[in-house]
Amino acid sequence: MMAQSFRHALFCGVITLIIAWPILGLKLVAEGTSITVRGADAFTWAAVAVAAVVVFTFQLFRDRLMGRLEVLQALNPLANREPLPDAKRIRLENIGMVLLIAVALVWPFLVSRGSVDLATLVLIYIMLALGLNVVVGLAGLLDLGYVAFYAVGAYTFALLSSYWGVSFWMALPIGALLAALFGLVLGFPVLRLRGDYLAIVTLGFGEIIRILLNNWTSLTGGPNGIGGIPDPTLFGMEFGRRVRGEGNVSFHETFGIPYSSEHKVIFLYLIALVLAVFTALVIRRLMRMPVGRSWEALREDEIAARSLGLSRTGVKLSAFTIGAFFAGFAGTVFASKQGFISPESFVFLESAIILAIVVLGGMGSQLGVILAAIAVTILPELAREFAEYRMLIFGAAMVLMMVWRPQGLLPMRRRHIKLKGV
Amino acid sequence: MLEVQNLSMRFGGLLAVDQVSLDVQEREVVSIIGPNGAGKTTVFNCLSGFYRPTGGRILLDGREIQGKPDYRISRLGLVRTFQHVRLFNRMTVVENLMVAQHRHLNTNLLSGLIATPGYRSREQKALDRAAYWLERVGLLELANRDAGNLAYGQQRRLEIARCMVTEPRILMLDEPAAGLNPAETRELNQLIVSLKEDYNVSVVLIEHDMSLVMGISDRINVISQGRPLASGTPEEIRSNDEVIKAYLGEA
Numbered sequence: 001m002m003a004q005s006f007r008h009a010l011f012c013g014v015i016t017l018i019i020a021w022p023i024l025g026l027k028l029v030a031e032g033t034s035i036t037v038r039g040a041d042a043f044t045w046a047a048v049a050v051a052a053v054v055v056f057t058f059q060l061f062r063d064r065l066m067g068r069l070e071v072l073q074a075l076n077p078l079a080n081r082e083p084l085p086d087a088k089r090i091r092l093e094n095i096g097m098v099l100l101i102a103v104a105l106v107w108p109f110l111v112s113r114g115s116v117d118l119a120t121l122v123l124i125y126i127m128l129a130l131g132l133n134v135v136v137g138l139a140g141l142l143d144l145g146y147v148a149f150y151a152v153g154a155y156t157f158a159l160l161s162s163y164w165g166v167s168f169w170m171a172l173p174i175g176a177l178l179a180a181l182f183g184l185v186l187g188f189p190v191l192r193l194r195g196d197y198l199a200i201v202t203l204g205f206g207e208i209i210r211i212l213l214n215n216w217t218s219l220t221g222g223p224n225g226i227g228g229i230p231d232p233t234l235f236g237m238e239f240g241r242r243v244r245g246e247g248n249v250s251f252h253e254t255f256g257i258p259y260s261s262e263h264k265v266i267f268l269y270l271i272a273l274v275l276a277v278f279t280a281l282v283i284r285r286l287m288r289m290p291v292g293r294s295w296e297a298l299r300e301d302e303i304a305a306r307s308l309g310l311s312r313t314g315v316k317l318s319a320f321t322i323g324a325f326f327a328g329f330a331g332t333v334f335a336s337k338q339g340f341i342s343p344e345s346f347v348f349l350e351s352a353i354i355l356a357i358v359v360l361g362g363m364g365s366q367l368g369v370i371l372a373a374i375a376v377t378i379l380p381e382l383a384r385e386f387a388e389y390r391m392l393i394f395g396a397a398m399v400l401m402m403v404w405r406p407q408g409l410l411p412m413r414r415r416h417i418k419l420k421g422v
Numbered sequence: 423m424l425e426v427q428n429l430s431m432r433f434g435g436l437l438a439v440d441q442v443s444l445d446v447q448e449r450e451v452v453s454i455i456g457p458n459g460a461g462k463t464t465v466f467n468c469l470s471g472f473y474r475p476t477g478g479r480i481l482l483d484g485r486e487i488q489g490k491p492d493y494r495i496s497r498l499g500l501v502r503t504f505q506h507v508r509l510f511n512r513m514t515v516v517e518n519l520m521v522a523q524h525r526h527l528n529t530n531l532l533s534g535l536i537a538t539p540g541y542r543s544r545e546q547k548a549l550d551r552a553a554y555w556l557e558r559v560g561l562l563e564l565a566n567r568d569a570g571n572l573a574y575g576q577q578r579r580l581e582i583a584r585c586m587v588t589e590p591r592i593l594m595l596d597e598p599a600a601g602l603n604p605a606e607t608r609e610l611n612q613l614i615v616s617l618k619e620d621y622n623v624s625v626v627l628i629e630h631d632m633s634l635v636m637g638i639s640d641r642i643n644v645i646s647q648g649r650p651l652a653s654g655t656p657e658e659i660r661s662n663d664e665v666i667k668a669y670l671g672e673a
């Protein structure tokens with residue numbers, strides 16, 4: 001036993017050395033026109049050695065250390081608490097939601113322009129996470145390429161507006177429906193796959209879309225992206241200093257107030273808020289409808305569900321398509337907010353972050369997902385000094401979360417229909 | 423109305439079901455008996471579309487249904503329970519019955535989202551039907567409990583109710599009396615008789631409890647090691663020497 005863990009620890013230590021040596025130990029230095037390879041300074045070498053020793057020691061005592069972590073879980077008073085009774089939990093969640101929306105409504109009028117902008121981004125992530133939650137949390141399908149549908153929504157708006165001058169409000173449903181169509185077409189062949197295989201195929205699909213956007217230069221502009229995406233209008237009123245669209249008027253002139261660039265930011269934020277609330281309400285309703293019930297049933301016992309006439313592919317496809325729909329929704333808002341999009345905004349890391357939000361939030365509970373979206377988007381902004389360590393902190397938080405509260409912040413329970421009078 | 427001709431199912435080298443034939447008429451209780459491992463559950467799995475039989479034909483109203491996907495077969499009115507109860511444990515009792523009525527509900531997303539009158543009336547009907555069957559199997563008071571928290575006998579009854587709300591034509595029960603106490607078995611007996619007489623359902627029954635089988639079956643099929651051994655009325659089976667030797671004798 002001891003010999004085995006010693007060998008394992010030694011192996012891990014050596015691997016650390018092998019990986020760290022070329023990455024940290026060798027440096028490419030530009031000298032005039034040529035590039036030479038230099039060794040790093042003594043300090044870096046010492047650091048690499050220390051890292052290897054740390055990994056070795058940790059692996060050697062890993063079992064004992066992990067045992068300690070369980071103590072950590074025992075320290076958590078909430079870890080094993082009985083879940084609240086349904087009625088009470090639902091009331092608390094509703095109160096939480098109403099409070100959140102109230103805060104969200106007054107938020108833009110209290111804080112700086114930058115904060116409003118950030119809050120808009122949070123709302124976009126909330127839409128994305130709520131949509132992915134349908135796929136992962138409710139239907140139990142691990143989708144690692146969710147960002148592809150986000151990209152479809154964003155690029156739909158960008159292309160429609162640059163080729164045909166289509167406005168935001170027209171593009172919003174088109175982008176969402178097109179993303180849903182992509183979900184339907186992709187989902188049909190791959191949803192027969194189980195678990196890990198599905199994850200890999202969706203991961204691949206996400207990358208394919210990004211690479212396609214990157215290389216189809218004639219249409220998408222490739223890595224240069226597409227710019228000049230118009231802002232949303234309010235009943236034909238534009239928020240820019242000068243009116244761009246034909247037949248539009250400008251907001252500040254209509255109301256006879258001085259121009260302020262803040263109007264536009266706040267307006268975009270409010271649109272995102274309305275759409276996020278819309279997303280939450282629609283998905284909430286879907287969960288109580290036959291389709292939501294069939295998602296849960298298929299996740300609970302697939303064989304029983306099929307024996308009662310539920311088609312596995314049909315049920316999963318519905319979740320996949322609905323999830324994609326809301327990603328397209330969010331993508332359109334994102335394109336409008338940025339005014340410029342490029343494939344760089346739709347890398348795998350985005351999928352990973354959205355998935356992390358869903359997992360942290362508790363796989364299915366809407367309030368949990370919303371709180372997690374806020375935390376995951378805002379914390380890195382607050383800790384700017386640690387920006388370089390962002391991913392490290394993120395990873396550590398995930399690991400701690402899995403140890404401390406594996407069921408997520410607020411684990412979900414779908415609200416069940418009640419039989420009255422019993 | 424259901425006719426099985428020379429059904430065979432091979433798993434690699436094992437011929438689990440070998441040339442089994444049986445037929446089920448309207449309002450009939452047909453039993454399949456045989457020792458453990460005889461291939462009874464495998465017959466059910468072929469009938470319900472979980473397995474694609476390697477030989478033979480299954481006809482429902484004269485139309486071949488072997489190899490059709492399971493969910494389609496269930497929609498044709500051929501519904502089953504499982505030897506090991508399979509409920510949606512973390513869903514409530516009434517939700518279990520609502521899932522089963524998926525097809526009776528209005529599944530149009532748009533009409534559901536805005537809750538049109540048509541949608542609501544269908545949902546109400548489904549709830550009423552669920553309540554009716556819960557009452558019928560004595561689980562009405564437990565309607566809003568989690569299915570996983572029910573006692574074993576209650577879970578068995580819920581599984582039958584869940585099949586019945588789909589309004590099946592043929593109900594296939596896989597060892598429904600296993601693990602029930604004598605009182606519960608008597609209730610089950612009455613329930614099966616009533617399904618046939620009051621609801622015009624045909625029942626295919628796999629069961630080891632001989633008094634139950636002999637009491638309610640119109641016809642019995644005996645299989646042993648995958649092969650059909652005998653078939654006939656309970657009296658014929660009771661007096662069949664081969665059956666006594668192979669099966670009843672041991673019990």
Ligand SMILES: Nc1ncnc2c1ncn2[C@@H]1O[C@H](COP(=O)(O)OP(=O)(O)O)[C@@H](O)[C@H]1O
Pocket residue numbers: 433436438456457458459460461462463464465
């Ligand atoms: N999916 C399967 N793969 C391989 N062998 C199976 C499979 N299902 C059943 N069998 C075998 O078929 C035989 C019949 O099993 P089963 O139909 O469950 O018997 P019974 O229900 O009559 O007790 C057993 O020997 C069993 O091991």
Ligand SMILES: [Mg+2]
Pocket residue numbers: 462463464505
């Ligand atoms: Mg069996």
